[in-house]
Amino acid sequence: xxxxxxxxxxxxxxxxxxxxxxxxxxxxxxxxxxxxxxxxxxxxxxxxxxxxxxxxxxxxxxxxxxxxxxxxxxxxxxxxxxxxxxxxxxxxxxxxxxxxxxxxxxxxxxxxxxxxxxxxxxxxxxxxxxxxxxxxxxxxx
Amino acid sequence: xxxxxxxxxxxxxxxxxxxxxxxxxxxxxxxxxxxxxxxxxxxxxxxxxxxxxxxxxxxxxxxxxxxxxxxxxxxxxxxxxxxxxxxxxxxxxxxxxxxxxxxxxxxxxxxxxxxxxxxxxxxxxxxxxxxxxxxxxxxxxxxxx
Numbered sequence: 364x365x366x367x368x369x370x371x372x373x374x375x376x377x378x379x380x381x382x383x384x385x386x387x388x389x390x391x392x393x394x395x396x397x398x399x400x401x402x403x404x405x406x407x408x409x410x411x412x413x414x415x416x417x418x419x420x421x422x423x424x425x426x427x428x429x430x431x432x433x434x435x436x437x438x439x440x441x442x443x444x445x446x447x448x449x450x451x452x453x454x455x456x457x458x459x460x461x462x463x464x465x466x467x468x469x470x471x472x473x474x475x476x477x478x479x480x481x482x483x484x485x486x487x488x489x490x491x492x493x494x495x496x497x498x499x500x501x502x503x504x
Numbered sequence: 505x506x507x508x509x510x511x512x513x514x515x516x517x518x519x520x521x522x523x524x525x526x527x528x529x530x531x532x533x534x535x536x537x538x539x540x541x542x543x544x545x546x547x548x549x550x551x552x553x554x555x556x557x558x559x560x561x562x563x564x565x566x567x568x569x570x571x572x573x574x575x576x577x578x579x580x581x582x583x584x585x586x587x588x589x590x591x592x593x594x595x596x597x598x599x600x601x602x603x604x605x606x607x608x609x610x611x612x613x614x615x616x617x618x619x620x621x622x623x624x625x626x627x628x629x630x631x632x633x634x635x636x637x638x639x640x641x642x643x644x645x646x647x648x649x
Contacts, residue, residue, distance in 0.1 A: 367526060371546040374525020375553020381517035382554065383561030388510045390571030392578050393518065395608035400632040416508040418611055420515025425523045426615040432524065437613055438531035438604065439620035445602055450610075450624040452599025454631020457607055459592025459639055464606045465518075467593070468551060473558035476581040482593040489597025490537040497602055499540055504602060 382470055389413065394466020395421075396457035404458070440504055445497075456486075507573055522612040525550040530604025537601050588642055 382393040391413070398414045401407035407414055440446055457463040460482050462471065467486075471479020497504045526532045526546055535544030565577050600606050603624055605613075610628060613621040 367532070367544075367546050368549045371525045371549035372553040374521045374523070374527065375550035375555075376557060377517050377521030377524060378550065379521075379554035379557035379561075381514045381521060383557045384510065384517065385514040386558075386561050386565055386571070386577070387568075388572045389507055389514070390573065390575035390577050391511075393514065395518075395606070395611065396632070399607055399611065399629070400635070403629050403632050404636055413507050413511045416511040417515035417518075420512040420517075421519040421522075421608065421611045422614050424516040424519035425528065425612045428520055428523055429616060435529065437529055437616070437618045437621070439618055439624070440530075440603060441620065443620075443623055446620050446623040447627040449599040449603030449605070450627025451631040452595045452602070453605070453607065453610075453624075454628035454633075455635050455638055456592045456594070456596030456599060456631075458632050458635030459588045459642070460596060461589070461592070463596060463608070464600075465608050469554045469558055471581065472551075473555045474562040474581065477583045478581060478585060478589055481585045482589055485590055485593035486597035486600060487537070489594040490601035491539055491597075493598040493601025494534055494537040495540055498534070498538065504534070 378465070378469060379473075382465070382473075385417070386470075392466060392470045393417075394462050394470060396453075396463040397461065397466055400454075400458045442503065445503060460485075507575075510573070518608065519612045521554070522609050525553075528609045528613050528616070532604075533606075533609075534601065534604040588639060591642065 385391050385393040398417055402411065402414050462482060467479045467482035472483060522528050527550060532544055532546050535542060536547035568577065571577055605624055607628065610621055610625050614625065
């Protein structure tokens with residue numbers, strides 16, 4: 364447990380390097396919700412295959428790495444209603460806000476974007492209230 | 505082809521980073537949000553570790569006219585903090601706390617065999633398909649300025 368922050372820093376560095384490469388080589392912002400959302404709402408246009416290629420990498424690399432780096436249980440809720448409600452909120456919310464943790468958090472705050480800071484403050488605060496409510500007050504997670 | 509190759513490579517690095525950092529573990533994400541429980545600071549290190557290379561990349565991008573493969577670089581960010589940004593981010597935050605997953609990690613988990621992630625991703629995609637309708641409804645109810 365005590366070295367988790369080192370892995371956090373290393374993993375964060377990899378995430379930032381991925382975003383740096385996507386920006387400088389492809390000229391695009393690495394926002395997961397935007398890359399996925401554009402494919403399902405038909406707004407991707409001629410960037411469709413670039414998005415598919417990116418997301419294929421996101422799916423395949425953890426499968427490859429898991430043989431070397433055994434990751435544990437993802438600790439997902441076993442309550443299907445919780446998972447479905449959370450997914451729906453994440454889907455609608457990130458597309459309304461035009462970004463999530465990667466787009467607004469990593470890519471936005473690193474260029475000192477006001478929208479990036481505002482979005483990150485909102486989702487962290489709301490996430491804190493959500494855990495307080497659903498874990499400590501209602502006990503559903 | 506080069507675009508697709510580098511997009512694939514960036515996606516692979518992103519997926520590796522999400523796994524290594526522990527962000528594919530919902531308990532760690534919920535631990536970060538749980539300031540009244542056993543608080544887990546890992547997410548702050550992940551965010552810090554990611555922002556450093558990204559900030560350097562933005563500085564390099566500012567001196568270039570185009571990306572290395574020739575396409576335009578993203579325009580300057582909008583400074584408008586509107587209702588859609590705030591409402592959307594709050595809805596996202598509630599869902600993020602509830603499941604401990606945001607869009608990137610949910611995709612990174614797809615190949616790792618946790619059945620719950622398929623429910624989450626299916627619902628997320630549904631939400632993303634519905635979002636343009638919610639957006640146009642919000643636009644219509646904005647008071648004229």
